[in-house]
Amino acid sequence: MKRFEMNRRTVLRGLGASLALPFLPSLAPQKAWAQAATPPKRLLYYYVPNGMLRDKWTPAETGPGYALTELLEPLARHKQDFTVVSGLDNAPGIRRDGDAGGGAHFQQTASFLTFEHIERDVFRAGKSVDQIAADAVGDATAYRSLVLGTSGGSSTGVCAGQDWPCAYLAHISWADATTPMAKYGNPASLFDVLFGATNASAEDRAKRLSRKQKVLDVVRTDVAQLSSRLGTYDRHKLDRYVTAVNELEDRVIRLSNAPMCDPGDEPNWGSGYIARHEAMLDMLVLAFECDVTRIATFMTEQGGNNNLGPYSWVTHQGQALTEAFHPLSHHSGDPDKIAKIAAICRWEMDVFAGLLDRMKAVDEGDGTTLLDNSIVFFSSEAGEGNDHSPTDLPIVVAGGGQGTLVKGTHLAYSAPNNIYADLHLALLGAFGVSTGPIGDEQRTTPLPGITV
Amino acid sequence: MAECDGAAVLDRAGLEARYRDDVHPLLARPIGEGGCADCHAPGTSHDLIVWREDPTRTFEAMWSAGLLDTAAPPKSMLAVLAVDAVPRMPLGREAWPEDERAVIASFACDLEASMLVAPPLCDGPPDPGHVPLRRLSSAQYLATVADALGYDATRPDAELVLAPDEIAFGFDSVAVAQRLSTGHVERYAEAAEKIANDTLFVAEPLGLAFEAESLDAWLYSGGPPRTGHGWPADTDGDGAADVYHFQRIISYVTPGLVEVKYPGRYEVTIRAQGYNADQRVLQDGELVVTEEDVPPEMRVDFGSSLFQVVEVPGEFHEFGAWQEFTIVFEDVPAGPHEIRVGLTNMGYGPNRQRDVRLRVDHFRIDGPAADQLPVTDWARVERYLVCADGSDPACNTLAVENVLATLWRRVPTTEEVARYETQLLDTVFDDGGTFREAIALVLEAALLSPSFVYRVELESPGAPVRALTGHELATRLSYFVWGGPPDATLLAKAADGSLLEDESLGLELDRMIAHERAAALVDDFGAQWLGLKRLDTLMLSAEVFPELDDALRADLATELRSLLDDVVRDGRDLRDLLDTDTTWVNDRLAAHYGLPIPGSGEAFVEVDVADQPRGGLLESGGIHAITSHPDRTSPTLRGRWILENLLCQPPAEPPADADTNIQRPDLADLTLRERLEQHRVDPACASCHAMMDPLGMSMEHFDALGRWRTTDDFGDTVDPSSEMPDGTAVRGHEDVLTWLKTQPAFDRCVTKKLATYALGRDPRTIDACALDAIRDTWTQGDRSLASLVKAIAMSPVFRERRDEAMGEYDHLTGGP
Known part of the structure; x- marks a missing residue:
């Protein structure tokens, strides 16, 4: 892979012109989906850990005339492109009588997109909404969905002394009730994976495809032969292996047939946390722009984690923070802690605003932007870090969803119409996916007011 | 009690x-x-x-x-x-x-x-339990690839990405914690492709030799006038552009370009002879000698940006002896490169003349340096490339069999070999590929196969409990003791069945423990047990601890690894880990601790610290660091570390609504001890803190980087004394050491930790009676880690397996 010391922005700005259909060179530049009448819709779930500060988050007024609060202020330039949704509770994520102690963040995080009640001793969450969407439309793209995050899958130490499975804390995306989706956390390897194979000639691609299919065939037979000689649990594991191999094959075929998208030279990734975080967002936008996938989840770090070190990339009163987010988030009203949390939350919102900037900057060729065609869900596993509860969640729904979403307002909900899972039904609906009942409470009715 | x-x-x-x-x-x-x-x-x-x-x-x-x-x-x-x-x-x-x-x-x-x-x-036979399929941990995966292919994926630029391991019960290889998602298999597929490609197409060291007799004529012929081409126009450096005829290039070393597949250090070795001449410059209409007996200068270019110039001294107006020059190019980037050898200082014109000449008769290019290749031992790869062009079916079969047997740690079946041959070799041959491409595909499939990724033990219908086969036992043993696949000796003992006999198993264990690969017990088990991997990524507040840099992190880790290694290697009582009379420092760490500087520079040496608060786990800065808050020490975390890692009595997490902050403004005037007392106010907190806090308080003389101090983070004089819940008075950390050494829980804990690591099982599912028996055998002996390894490996729970019981994993699968 070539490496040039180039400014990443320059590279990305140049992208629009470098997308090409190799078998129709005269038509270049083209979007990968150029044959379709309109650009596709994209769906993104964006997670930040440990809740927000409710007092500094929730606007006082409802409706289009609402005033931005301290924590929403970084989004000011996008005010007409998102809606603030307040008052929703993820009831299944709330601790119940009889639950084992110490698991609040585990329960909330694993419930974040599954709306299941999580228990310590039975390893079980549920299929997350992004994967429900991927089942419906994932086959249209090389990758059914992208599962991204800024800290690796399970982090060493998280589970030490805690008897809750680490997986609950580290994953919001679940393929099925017992299978969390592994995350990509390294932008350079993600770039290679997404775009590494796109430079071959058509003939070479055909050859690669047939060879790769043979490899997968052989492996599939290996699995089947082995499986027949194992116990139920091991067979269960290997069934997943086969499923994964099959998905891999689908992808190889789709990649091989897909129009090519030349992302340009590999960017200079820089170093440090901020650079990596930004690079991951660049890759996310690039993947959407090139139509490598239409569905993604993005986890900023993870919640409930005392071991991730200080949030030293965030400054407060000109000083780098020396404390980790989670212990801070239990602020007990301490003004110093609250000020530090506010600094973290503002940083989170700045980054999110930057993501919306990037999405707005992508011209989809028909006069719309990537943001116009996207549904971007932003929230955290807890409402307010201090009380460890998935109630009154801090939610922003951004993007237009191709005209399906209400924008530029603050919608406040209250019981009994404040069901968080219902919002997700509405978003899936806007994305064009219908599903059976979702979550622990078997919800079927989309939240009113979200879509136009 | x-x-x-x-x-x-x-x-x-x-x-x-x-x-x-x-x-x-x-x-x-x-x-x-x-x-x-x-x-x-x-x-x-x-x-x-x-x-x-x-x-x-x-x-x-x-x-x-x-x-x-x-x-x-x-x-x-x-x-x-x-x-x-x-x-x-x-x-x-x-x-x-x-x-x-x-x-x-x-x-x-x-x-x-x-x-x-x-x-x-x-009184019954122990239950060996069912071990589900165990996936290779990342470390084991890399060790297995390194062993089979000599492929070193730990190189920083290898960029091999595996899905992160799931940590459960303190270890990364516990079977039931190993989830498998599409993402995992994707990463395996990417890794398999990359490893196959790197080993077969990138890693072969370049060793190109070129005979170049025909080139010498070029070297001193006048040639047409030239300028540019990236060469300095002012070869004599006098500030004026050269006006004479200028011939500089000899040759391209290959018809085309040299393909450098792996960046690194390359050497160009050239045999050359020089011909010296005077430099003459036109002055007042006459050519005057301004410099005598000038030797030719040879310039070697590696690609468009790297070049070096050397003098090739000869005789005056005569070619001198043949000499060999080795020119080293650091950091040659990957890609196609033109290699050129030229004469830079020859000139011939009306104004100036310098008739130096150069002859080159051959040169060769070698590289990259062995330590820079992804494959450290090319011979291991070469043994799979035995069939020249794939036209000999018997040779093909053997090659495939070799790949599968090595990667899968067992003998492949005839069916498997045949299937890999017809499906993969034939596909490549049919589409016009080479034998090497075919083997690459076999390698890729074999690496993605569950037989590689998992350590397979088959169910045995009809016999719910059975002894492991020789190969199964060999695999368990080698991943346990060596963290990697079995070697030839072990496989031979597996094949002839001798491994299944007590006496020869014991002898084999002795060999394995003495082998250098047993370092895995320190580097993998030891590091995971004590949580040392956290040191690699440890971040403390840069403001409070600006001295914590990568060098100090590495030093702290090295001290602990040396301690572990010493106690393990010498076969000493594991309780010695707690307290030793020596420790390991280099000059930097000695200065950090305030010990006498040993004068060894970067190198670690063992020093006597009998009269110092140094030596042993609880007096090592690495442990103090991983149990501190970013900006200060934490008696609670230190106590918890002891309970969790040394006694296997992890305290429960604080209740969800607990206020764990001891830096609240309303506590501002309190000492650390008084702040910690807050933990005792709420009975829900007190039950655990009554254990944790005294243990941790005893270590307050050590700051977050392990330095001895007399004033704590709150500005008060350190007072390490306290009282354990059972009333035992603790004056300082030495008392905790003494107390720990007498705790039966320590023996039980070490046994359980190592058994968890060895068996890859949730410790709750390991037969308690069997564990006690192992512990008793161990504590009656020399109490060394080697003896504990042996006691576990000789135990029926390690050498036998039970089939899965009905419903055994329903709690994990959500079934039935």
């Missing part, structure tokens, strides 16, 4: 009756009447899920939860009664009345006696 004289040894029914009649009525009082439910009612943060109102169900639940397991929830009956209920509960409330306390204590004694002293419960 001091006064257990006269304890009765009972069977299960007897124990249950004792519990039901004597103990349960005390524990099961309604809420508010001083029983367990006051604090542990269902729905509270510290509910005891095994506790039921019905004594039979409570006993049943406690019983099935694992009798000896004090570490894992649900807490065992023994732990609850012996550790919690009698000495510590109820905390912050009125203590048990003395008569009730005696009843509970007496039952705890009976329970312990029944299980430990005269264990009627352990």
Whole structure:
């Protein structure tokens, strides 16, 4: 892979012109989906850990005339492109009588997109909404969905002394009730994976495809032969292996047939946390722009984690923070802690605003932007870090969803119409996916007011 | 458990009756009447899920939860009664009345006696348990690839990405914790492709030789006038552009370009001879000698940006002797490169003349340096490339068989070999590929196959418990002791069955433990047990601890690894880890600790610290660092580390609503000790902090980077004294060391940790009687790690397996 010391922005700005259909060179530049009448819709779930500060988050007024609060202020330039949704509770994520102690963040995080009640001793969450969407439309793209995050899958130490499975804390995306989706956390390897194979000639691609299919065939037979000689649990594991191999094959075929998208030279990734975080967002936008996938989840770090070190990339009163987010988030009203949390939350919102900037900057060729065609869900596993509860969640729904979403307002909900899972039904609906009942409470009715 | 004289040894029914009649009525009082439910009612943060109102169900639940397991929830009956209920509960409330306390204590004694002293419960054969398929951990995956292919994926630029390991029970290889998602398989597929490609197409060292006799004519012929081409126009450096005829290039070394597949250090070796001449410059219409006997300068270009110039001294107006020049190019980038050799200082023109000449008769290009290749030992790859062009079917079969047998740690079946051959070799040959491409595809498939990714042990219908086969045992042994695949000797003993016999297994274990690969016991097991991997990524506040840099992180880790290695290698009592008279420092770490500088520079040397608070785990900065807050020490975290890692008694997490902050403004005037006292106010906090805080307080003389200090983070004089919950006075960390060394829980904990690592099992599912037997064997011997490894490996739980029991994993799969 070539490496040039180039400014990443320059590279990305140049992208629009470098997308090409190799078998129709005269038509270049083209979007990968150029044959379709309109650009596709994209769906993104964006997670930040440990809740927000409710007092500094929730606007006082409802409706289009609402005033931005301290924590929403970084989004000011996008005010007409998102809606603030307040008052929703993820009831299944709330601790119940009889639950084992110490698991609040585990329960909330694993419930974040599954709306299941999580228990310590039975390893079980549920299929997350992004994967429900991927089942419906994932086959249209090389990758059914992208599962991204800024800290690796399970982090060493998280589970030490805690008897809750680490997986609950580290994953919001679940393929099925017992299978969390592994995350990509390294932008350079993600770039290679997404775009590494796109430079071959058509003939070479055909050859690669047939060879790769043979490899997968052989492996599939290996699995089947082995499986027949194992116990139920091991067979269960290997069934997943086969499923994964099959998905891999689908992808190889789709990649091989897909129009090519030349992302340009590999960017200079820089170093440090901020650079990596930004690079991951660049890759996310690039993947959407090139139509490598239409569905993604993005986890900023993870919640409930005392071991991730200080949030030293965030400054407060000109000083780098020396404390980790989670212990801070239990602020007990301490003004110093609250000020530090506010600094973290503002940083989170700045980054999110930057993501919306990037999405707005992508011209989809028909006069719309990537943001116009996207549904971007932003929230955290807890409402307010201090009380460890998935109630009154801090939610922003951004993007237009191709005209399906209400924008530029603050919608406040209250019981009994404040069901968080219902919002997700509405978003899936806007994305064009219908599903059976979702979550622990078997919800079927989309939240009113979200879509136009 | 001091006064257990006269304890009765009972069977299960007897124990249950004792519990039901004597103990349960005390524990099961309604809420508010001083029983367990006051604090542990269902729905509270510290509910005891095994506790039921019905004594039979409570006993049943406690019983099935694992009798000896004090570490894992649900807490065992023994732990609850012996550790919690009698000495510590109820905390912050009125203590048990003395008569009730005696009843509970007496039952705890009976329970312990029944299980430990005269264990009627352990009279059957141990249950070896079912071990689900174990996936190779990342470290094991890399070790296996390194062993089979010489492929070093730990190189920083290898960029091999595997899905992160799931850590459970302190280790990265516990089978039931190893989830498998599409993402994992994707990463395996990417890795397989990359490894196959790197090893077969990138890693072969470049060794190109070129004969170049025909080139010497070029070297001193005048040639046409030239400028540019990236060469300096002013070759003599006088500031004026050269005007004479200028011939500079010899040759391209290949017809085309040299393809550098792997960046790194390359060497160009050239045999050349020089021809010296005077430099003459036109002055007043005459050529005057301005410099005598100038030797030719040879310039070697590696690609468009790297070049070097060397003098090739010859005789005056005569070619000198042939000389060999080795020119080293650091950091040659990957890609196609033009290699050129030229003469830079020859000139011939009306104004100036310098008639130096150069002859080159051959040169070769070697590289990259062996330590820069992704494959450190090319011979291992070469043995798969034995068939020249794939036209010999017998040779092909052998090659495929070789790849599969090596990667899969077993003999492949004829069917497997045939299938890989027809599906993969033939596909490549049919589409015009080479034998090497075909082998690459076999390699890729073999690496993605479950036979590589998993350590396979087959079910054995009809015999629920069976001895492992030789190959299965060899694999378990080698991943246990070496962290990687078996070697030829081990496989041979597996094949001839001798590994299954006690005596030869013992001898083989001795060989394995003495082998250098047993370093994995330190680097993999030891590091995971003690949580040392956290040091690699440890971040403390840069403001408070600006001295924490990568060098110090590495130094702290090296000290601990040296300690572990020393105790393990010398076969010393593992309790020596706690306290030694020596430690390992380099000059930097010695300065950090304030020890005399050993003068060894970067190198670590063993130094005597008998009269210093150094030596042993609790006096090592690495441990102090991983148990501190970013900006200060944490007695609580330090205590927790001891309980969790050395005693296997991890405290519960704080309740969800607990305020864990001891830096609240309202505490500003308090000392650390007074702040920690806050933990004791709430009984829900006190039960754990009563254990953690005294252990941690004893280490307050060590700051977050392990330096000795007399003033703590709050500006007060350090006072390391405190009292353990059982009343033991602690004056400082030396007392904790002494106390730890006498704790039976330490022996049990080490046994359990190593068994968890060895078996890849949830420790709750390991047969408690078998574990006790292993511990007893071990503690009756020299108590070295080697002996414990042996005791585990010789035990039936390691050498046998049971088939999966019906419903055994329903709690994990959500089934049936």
